[in-house]
Amino acid sequence: GENVEQHPSTLSVQEGDSAVIKCTYSDSASNYFPWYKQELGKRPQLIIDIRSNVGEKKDQRIAVTLNKTAKHFSLHITETQPEDSAVYFCAASRGLGNTGNQFYFGTGTSLTVIP
């Protein structure tokens, strides 16, 4: 099955700096890679995703890059703000994220943005 690894497990940055979280996956058939933000005690919320036919995607301060050959993808948050503090999970899935395909999650990164 799929194995998703995520680094770092914890990350502290000063407000305004950038944060980068990296994930690798093992299943070359995985083709959909979402990122979730989970605040303490709450459900994960999708923040951005990328499909294997795209190398980079950006949404305001958040961007994701994908290297299919190396089987790794990264989340980039620029101009970090205290409200960005949360646990971030990457995930991998087959089937372009369609209904019947499960996600395999990374181990999570606890991001702290220091005011």
Place this chain on the structure above:
Amino acid sequence: GAVVSQHPSWVICKSGTSVKIECRSLDFQATTMFWYRQFPKQSLMLMATSNEGSKATYEQGVEKDKFLINHASLTLSTLTVTSAHPEDSSFYICSARPPGTRKSIGGYTFGSGTRLTVV
């Protein structure tokens, strides 16, 4: 937007008893739902895939007889933790994807989770 409702949000039960957790898609039909377990400060671990009208598919290492999944309708999946023990204490969360969601958006919606404490 699409909502997945999960109940109860928290439950405390005695060791040896069973607990049922419900996951409902409120405004869409979900032929497939996923159940995850999350231990404190750890990742979401996929437990099983719940398929409407058929048997659930369990991930390796997840006991089928302990974690009973029933997906009897297109809007409801239930997870029953049977003969619960303290080591089953965890945060259980379901997810589903509304059909017709734009492919540019992943669209998986998570329930609010159930915190189970077995004493």
